[in-house]
Structures are given as C-alpha cells and as structure tokens.
Amino acid sequence: MKDLLHIEQLKTHFSTEAGTVRAVDGVSLHVRAGETVCIVGESGCGKSITAMSVMGLVEGPSGKVVGGAIEFDGRDLLAMKANELRTVRGNDIAMIFQEPMSSLNPVLKIGEQIVEPLMEHRKLSRKEARARAIDLITLVGISRPEQIMDSYPHELSGGMLQRVMIAIAVSCNPKLLIADEPTTALDVTIQAQILDLLRSLKDEGGMSILLITHDLGVVAEMADYVVVMYSGKVVEEGEVVELFNNPKHPYTQGLLKSKPIINQRKDTLYSIPGQVPNPLELTESCYFHDRCQHCMEICRTREPKLKDVGQGQKTACWLYEEEALAHV
Amino acid sequence: MSTYLIRRLSYMILILLAASFLIFSLYALTPGDFISGNIKLTPERKAELREIYGLSKPLMERYLTWMGNALHGDFGYSLAQQKPVLTIFNEYIWNSFLLAVVSTFLTWFIAVVIGVIAAYKQYSWFDTIVMLVIFGAMSIPSFFIGLFLIKIFAVDFHWLPPGGMTTTGSNATGWAYALEVIRHMTLPVAVMTLLGLGSLTRYFRSNMIDVLKQDYIRTARAKGLTERKVLFTHALRNALLPAITLVGFELPALFGGSLIIESIFNWPGIGQLYMKSFGLRDYPLLMGFTMFLAVLTVIGTLLSDILYRVADPRVKL
Numbered sequence: 243m244k245d246l247l248h249i250e251q252l253k254t255h256f257s258t259e260a261g262t263v264r265a266v267d268g269v270s271l272h273v274r275a276g277e278t279v280c281i282v283g284e285s286g287c288g289k290s291i292t293a294m295s296v297m298g299l300v301e302g303p304s305g306k307v308v309g310g311a312i313e314f315d316g317r318d319l320l321a322m323k324a325n326e327l328r329t330v331r332g333n334d335i336a337m338i339f340q341e342p343m344s345s346l347n348p349v350l351k352i353g354e355q356i357v358e359p360l361m362e363h364r365k366l367s368r369k370e371a372r373a374r375a376i377d378l379i380t381l382v383g384i385s386r387p388e389q390i391m392d393s394y395p396h397e398l399s400g401g402m403l404q405r406v407m408i409a410i411a412v413s414c415n416p417k418l419l420i421a422d423e424p425t426t427a428l429d430v431t432i433q434a435q436i437l438d439l440l441r442s443l444k445d446e447g448g449m450s451i452l453l454i455t456h457d458l459g460v461v462a463e464m465a466d467y468v469v470v471m472y473s474g475k476v477v478e479e480g481e482v483v484e485l486f487n488n489p490k491h492p493y494t495q496g497l498l499k500s501k502p503i504i505n506q507r508k509d510t511l512y513s514i515p516g517q518v519p520n521p522l523e524l525t526e527s528c529y530f531h532d533r534c535q536h537c538m539e540i541c542r543t544r545e546p547k548l549k550d551v552g553q554g555q556k557t558a559c560w561l562y563e564e565e566a567l568a569h570v
Numbered sequence: 571m572s573t574y575l576i577r578r579l580s581y582m583i584l585i586l587l588a589a590s591f592l593i594f595s596l597y598a599l600t601p602g603d604f605i606s607g608n609i610k611l612t613p614e615r616k617a618e619l620r621e622i623y624g625l626s627k628p629l630m631e632r633y634l635t636w637m638g639n640a641l642h643g644d645f646g647y648s649l650a651q652q653k654p655v656l657t658i659f660n661e662y663i664w665n666s667f668l669l670a671v672v673s674t675f676l677t678w679f680i681a682v683v684i685g686v687i688a689a690y691k692q693y694s695w696f697d698t699i700v701m702l703v704i705f706g707a708m709s710i711p712s713f714f715i716g717l718f719l720i721k722i723f724a725v726d727f728h729w730l731p732p733g734g735m736t737t738t739g740s741n742a743t744g745w746a747y748a749l750e751v752i753r754h755m756t757l758p759v760a761v762m763t764l765l766g767l768g769s770l771t772r773y774f775r776s777n778m779i780d781v782l783k784q785d786y787i788r789t790a791r792a793k794g795l796t797e798r799k800v801l802f803t804h805a806l807r808n809a810l811l812p813a814i815t816l817v818g819f820e821l822p823a824l825f826g827g828s829l830i831i832e833s834i835f836n837w838p839g840i841g842q843l844y845m846k847s848f849g850l851r852d853y854p855l856l857m858g859f860t861m862f863l864a865v866l867t868v869i870g871t872l873l874s875d876i877l878y879r880v881a882d883p884r885v886k887l
Contacts, residue, residue, distance in 0.1 A: 299791055303693075332794030339792075344785040348884060349807050359793045394883040410793065 245313075246450050247273040247296065247418055252310035254288075254295045263521045265291040267474040268310070270548075273418065278444065278451040280461045280482075282497070283471035284518055289454045292471075293420045296452075297337055298327045315417060333363040336411035340423040342403035346395040353391030356410050363414045378409040382439060401432035405439065412443055419444075420452045425460060437463055458501045462486060470494050473519060473529040476548060480555030490557040492534045528560065536561055571879075574887040578875070582868045589864040590640070594633045597853045604649040604851045623649070636857070645858035650850045655858040659840065665735060666827035666839035669755060673762035674820055681767055685774025686806060692779060700771070708768035716761045716834040723757060730756050733836035758835040762828065773816075777809040784808070811882055818874030822866040 254266040266288040273279045281289040294300050295307050298319065312319040314335065319327060331337075339345045346355055356378060357371035366374065372391070379387035382405040395403060404424060411419055421440065425433035437460065444451055453464055461468055465482040470493065478491040489495045496514035516533035528534070531541040540560050548558040605611065605619050620626045624635065639646060645655040688697040707715075724732035731737065731754050742750050781787065782805055790804040827841030836842075840859070847855045878885045 297792055299788060328794045328796065330794070331792055337792045339785060339789065341785055345789045347786040347790070347804050347808070349811070349882060350804070358790075358795060358799070362793070362795055362799075396884050407789070410789075 244275065245272045246275045246277075246315060247271075247452065248311075248313040249292070249296070250311040250313075252292065252295055252312060253308045254291050254300055254305065255308050256305045258304065258522075261522045264474050264524070265305070265521070266295060269471070269474070269476055270310075271469050271476065271479070273450045273452055275417070275450055276444075276448050277466045278453060278464050279467045279469060280453045280455060280465035281469045281471055282455060282458065282461055284456060286518060286521075287471045288474040289471050290422050293337065293422050293452065293454055296420065297331055297335065298322075298324075299331075329363065332359045332411075332416075333414045334416055335418045335420065336414070336416040337420040337422065338404070338407045338411050338424050340426050342400050342407050342427065343395070345407055346403060348395055350394075351391065352393050352395065352398070352406055356391075356406065356413060359410060359413050374413070375409075378413055379406070381412075381443075382406070382409045383435075400428050401435065404428060404432075404436055408436070408439060408443070412447065412449075415447060416449055418450045418452060420454070422454045423456070424453075426455075426457070433460075440464070458497060470497070473521065473524065475529065476558065477530065478555070478557040478559075479548075480553065484553045484555055488553070488555070490551055490555060490562060491530075491559045492536055492561075493530050494557075496533075528558075571887050578872060582872065585868055586864060590637055590861055591633065593857055593860045593864065594636060595629075597857050598629055598632065602851060604853060607851055640858075640861065645861070646854040648847075648852055648855040650847065650852040650855070655855050658843070658855065659859070659862070662838060662840040662843045663825055663827075665837060666832070666841060667825055668751075669758055669762065669828070669831070669837065669839065670824045670826075672755070673759045673766065674824060676759065676763045677766040677770055680763070681770035681774050682806075682810070684767075685771045686778050686801065686809070688771070689775045689778030689782060689809075690801060697775075701775075704768040704771055707764050712761060712765050712830050713834055715764060716758075716831060719757050719761060720834070730754075732757075733834070735838055754835075755837075758831050758837055761834075762831055770816075773813070774809065777812055778805060781805045781809045807881075811878075814874050814877045814881060816874075817877060818870035818872075819867075821870030821873065822863045825866060826863055 249269060249271050252266055252269045253264065256263040256265055269288070269292055271279065271281070271292075281292065283289050291300065291305075296312055296314070296319065300307060307320060310320075314330065317330075319330070322330070346352070353372065353375055356375040357366075357368065360366045360371040360374055361368065364371075375391060376387045379390050384390055384402060384405055390398070390402075390406075395406075398406070408424075419440075424440070425436050428436065440451065440453075441464065443449070451464070453460070455461060461482065468480060468482050468485050469476055470478040470485075470491065472493050478485070478489070478494045485494065486498065489498055493514070496512075499512045500514060502511055514533055519529055519532070526545050527543060528541040528546050531537045534541065538560060544560075546558045546560045546563060548556050549562060550556050551562050603620075603625060605616050605623075605625070608616075611619070617626075624632060627635075636646065643656070647653065648655055648658055651658060684700055688700045691697050720732045723730045733754075735754050736742070736747070736750050737754075740750060787800060787805055790800045795804075825840070827839045827844065829841040829845055831837070832839040832841040833845060844856070844859055847859075875887065879887050
C-alpha cells in the first residue's frame, strides 16, 4: 500500500532563553491509507509536536521545523506556502485535541463552529452547510441535533464536545485524522464511546488515523502500527501485536510492565525508575541510558540507530547491535 | 433576569442615597460658603443673606430639603448665575459631550486596531515602535501636549484655531457653523485621543495576546480558516469581552467634561464651568454636578452588566 503520510527525519526545535530544545529530533514515520498509527510516549517526548509539525501549526517564532521532510499524498507539506497549507488543514488533514472543553470557542454557537470548515473548503452556502452540520451531529451520535446547533460549548459535557470536535474534523471527509490524546480528559466510559466512534468513522470513511496517546490500553484497542517515542526520538516501532508480545527496547518493556492489568491487584504498580532527561542537557548517547537496567558503556557515549530486528519491528538500542557487542 | 434587575435597581437607589448624603456633607461641611467669599458685604448683610438662602438652618434639614427637591428633578439655583442648575448644565454639557464622544470613539477604534495588530505581530518592529510611542504619549502630561500642539498648529502654522468653540464674533450658521466647530475641536480631540490611547491599546494588546494562546484559536487554525477569520471571528470577540467593564466607566466620562483640556483650549464645557464654580464656591451647582456623575456611574455599571449578558453566552443574570 502507498504511504499517505510520510515523515522523514523530522526535526522541530524550540529556541528558548536557556538554549535550543530539540523537541522532535529526527523522527521518521509512515501512515498508510486506511491505517491507524499510534505514537506512544510520556509527556514531553515530542509526540504532540510531531503532529503540530504535520499541521504546520508549531508555535512560532520560537518553534520551527528545522529539518526533514513531510510528504502527504505525494505533496511536500513543508514546501507549501501558508495559504496552500491552509487548504489542506481541516480539509485533507483534520485534527482533534486533548481538551474538548477549551478547544471550542466559548462565544460562538456549536453550529457556527461546525459549518465554518464546510463553507471554507467545500464552498457550501450557509444553508447547505447547516443541513450537512445537522447530519454530522447525528453521525457522531448526538441526539436532538437542531438544538445542539444553537447551543454554546459551555452547555454541553466534555464527551459531547469531543463528539462535536470529531464532527468538525470529519466534516470535509479528510484522508487523515490526527487525534492528539482525544480521550485523556474524559471519563473512562466516555473514552470507550469516543474510541468506538473513531473506529467506526474510520471503517466507514476509509480515512487513516494518527493517534497520539500515552495510554497503552488505547493503543491495544486502536492501533495497527505503533511508534514509541522517547525524548524526541523514535526508540521502537512495529505491528501492534508483535510489539505488545515481544517488546525489544527496555523503554517499551518498562511501559508495558507499568500498565495495570485488570483482575490483577498488586501492592505497587511497576514504574520505570528515574525521570525523563532535561532536553537542554542532552549529549550524544542513548537518552534512556540512566533509566535503563541494561545500560552499557557504549549507551552513555553513542546514539543507537533505529534497526530492523525482524517481524517488521525496528528498535534503537545497543542491545541489538552487533557493533555494541564488538565494543564490549 | 427581571428579579436580577429589580434587586440591582434597589441596590442602585441605596447607593445613590448614600452618595447624595456624602456629597452634600462634603460641600456643606467645607468651611466657608458662597457668601463668605464676598468681601464687599457687611457681617449683618451676610447673616441676612444666609437666612434668605436657608444656609443658617441645621445640616440635616438642609440635606432633606435638597434631597426632596432633587427627587422632583429640581437641583436648585446656581448662586453665582442665578439660574436653575439644570438649565446651566444643559448649556454646557453638550459641548463637553461633543468632545468626549468623538475622542472616545477615536480612542477605542484606534486602540482596538493597533492593539490587535501589535498582539498578532508580537515583538515585531511594529509592536516595538507602537509600545515605545505609547509609553511616550502616556508619560507626557496633557497640559504639555495641549500647549505643544497649540504652539505648532495654531501659533506657528496657523492651521487651526488655538482655542474656543467658534471664532470670536462669528455668526455662522448651518454647515459653515459645523465646519467652524470641527476646526476648533480638532486639537482638543487630538489631545484627548492621544492621552486615552496608551492604556487602552496596551489593554487590548495584552487581552489579544492571551486569547491568541487559547486552545480554540489552535482549533480554528486546524480547521484551515483564513487568518483574518481566526483573528476577527474567533479571537477579537473574546479579546473584547473584558473591555465591556470599561464601557460602563466611559458613561460618566462622556458627560463629565475635562478640567484640563477644556481650560487649555478655552472650550465652553462643563469641566471649565466646574472649575469656575469651585472658585466661587457655587455649592448648589457643584453638588448637582457631582450627584449627576454619581447617577451616571451607577447606570454605567448596570449597563456593562447587561451588555455582558448580551455579549457573553456564559454569563447568566
């Protein structure tokens, strides 16, 4: 299958007073048509910034894509002019966010916010757009669509608002939906409903999903392919079943170990020791080395490259490099 | 809404009663009055006049008389001009209102435009220059800017008249009169706009900067809307909301006149009248004017509350 989204060696850096933060540092990933790819990682590992880079919405002037390539449907997104990229956003690539409560404009009616992209990209008249918006609200499983059209965001619950956000996102039948932690701010029961909705929309419309999450439960439920990020780099990637059954990178192993298992009550839940390194103090090394149980000499001084380890799985760890063994 | 209004109106009446008592006491307890300033009068004549004006009566009784008449819309006679206070107000207040309404409109309009652009291009050269100029304008006192502009535009270049509302001895009517007034009000309006611009621009700039960082602006951009729509449909309305509080405060300012500007430009407004009346200790006029401002202030705050209800769907009254 052809790649719909192709990110190659993406580097997005932020210049701060204390120095340059390499939030995304050489990330490559691919999303094929109809596929769901999950980016997993802790807060601050650069997963959201990767998504914002695709959208061209990295907060300037401090943040900037400084290298790499982003190709979408055969078009180079990074080379596009602002106005050209705007016609892609919300039309071919749509995005939903973590906080549905603050993601909608508090002073505009829900209906107004749904019809906007339809009028902008599909050039529908207000009346046509309104009819389509009512269909969309029904599609995302909200009853009384007419009443919802004339409501304001503060009158709806978080779950309803996330449904509205999804309605806005799928309004122009995008080829790719980027969902940045879409269920993190919601109740567990609502989370399942939202994930179900995303899955059924994907199956019906044939769109691809790039799902960003730190919740491995969500990954297991949604993903076809998983990319694990740590400190701005991809440390492991692979098909979801393979990666869950046979994690290679010590970080992925730690993540899976720290996931609570239903019906199994432990006194203390496992957690990976140590903390995410300060992005300003990183020097060439495996960034995970001071939290890693298998840390070797070479891990402190040289960066491991992402390497094929069979079964379509790739990992960036010296444990699987022959070079490292030669070094010892 | 209606129970809110009823409660709110009853508060307003209480506040105004308290304000009226304070205002009356302030002027009544100030040593000296209109009569004591006149050195031509003999002590006997002064006592006689005080008896006639009712100034010798006890404080409480005088307050009740004043208040009772005020409730009927009668704020008494100006002692200096021997005309009803309200009649005098009517002569002066519209001149002040003319200056205020034009300069307030200009101030708000320019402040919103510059504030929004400066916020959108935060830290650009435009933003930096605007902030510098604004700091400059805020730091220079009004009488200095006023005199400076008179020196340049009236004295040196003779482009605009230095003061007054009409040319001395002119009896122009219709459009000629309007043109004459516009020429005379240009300088005072410019100074008033310049003075108000600084703080308001900074206010809108910081509001706008806050709003532009909000999640819903990111959503609007993610939808692929044009920057103009993001800015004016999504950001501006939210950035303007807090300014509604200021709208309420503008109401007394519209009618209150400006002591300094009207004095510098010799504008026949209520501010100048107020200054003159102070010198003469024309207390009925001063009390009436202060009370008038108190009423406007209270109405202004009520107005901004109601406006909030209209502009922000989250506000329930």
